[in-house]
Amino acid sequence: MSDMITADLVDLDLSADTKEAAARALAERMVALGRVTDLEGFLADVAAREAQMPTGLDGGIGIPHCRSEHVTEPTLAFGRSTAGVDFGAADGPADLIFLIAAPAGADDAHLTILSSLARQLMNAEFTAALRSAGDAAGAAALIRGEEPAPAAGTTVGTAEGTAEGTAGDTTEETRDTGAVSAAASA
Incomplete structure (x- = not known):
């Protein structure tokens, strides 16, 4: 997921009160970076996918996603x-929301993002680290x-840095489990 997400695509203070408003706020970031060419067209594709089956997962997670001709x-x-x-999860609202956008016809890319993210989200340390992240x-x-890369002189210097390292180590172990039930609704 190296180039798929940058700090410009992160909103740690998302103030949306509906899934449509949340998708819009995150999609606007994609538009600003030139990754989505038509905001309204893309949001229509997100809504159409959401209408098929809710994208809320237990544990406070929402993963609206779609393939769209408006994604570059x-x-x-x-x-x-x-x-x-x-987002329709049985256990209530989502506080962690991920908007996945893939170009139309890019089934492999869409499923790769969704399954990789689903594996990470199964890790409680990963979700806890996201909930406590201090910056985008x-x-x-x-x-x-x-x-964190201390050898390169880049240190975070907060509990966030510790959480990142821990989550990264555990995520590798979690990837081996092969459990990607959250991606089943792709």
Whole structure:
């Protein structure tokens, strides 16, 4: 997921109160970066996918996603909501929201993003680290699976850095489980 998410695609203070507003706020970030060419067309594709089956997962997670002719490259945006947004999960609203955008016909890219993310989200340390991330760059790095690089002189210097390293180590173990039930609704 290296180029699919950057700090510009992260909103740690997502203030949306509906799934449509959450998708719009995250999609606007994609438009600003040139990854989505038509906001309204893309949002219509997201809504059509959401109408097929809710994209809320237990544990406070929402993963709206679609393939769309309005997407220029596979992209992942992330928002964290204090109030939570209802994506139809049995256990209530989502505070961690991931908008996945893949170009039309890019079935492999779409499924790769969805299954990789689903594996990460099964890791409680990963989701806890996202809930406590202090800045957008740190959250994007965590989602990409990057660990802090102290050898390069880059240190985070907070509990976030520790959480990133821990989540990254555990994520590798989790990937081997092959459990990607959340991706089944793709």
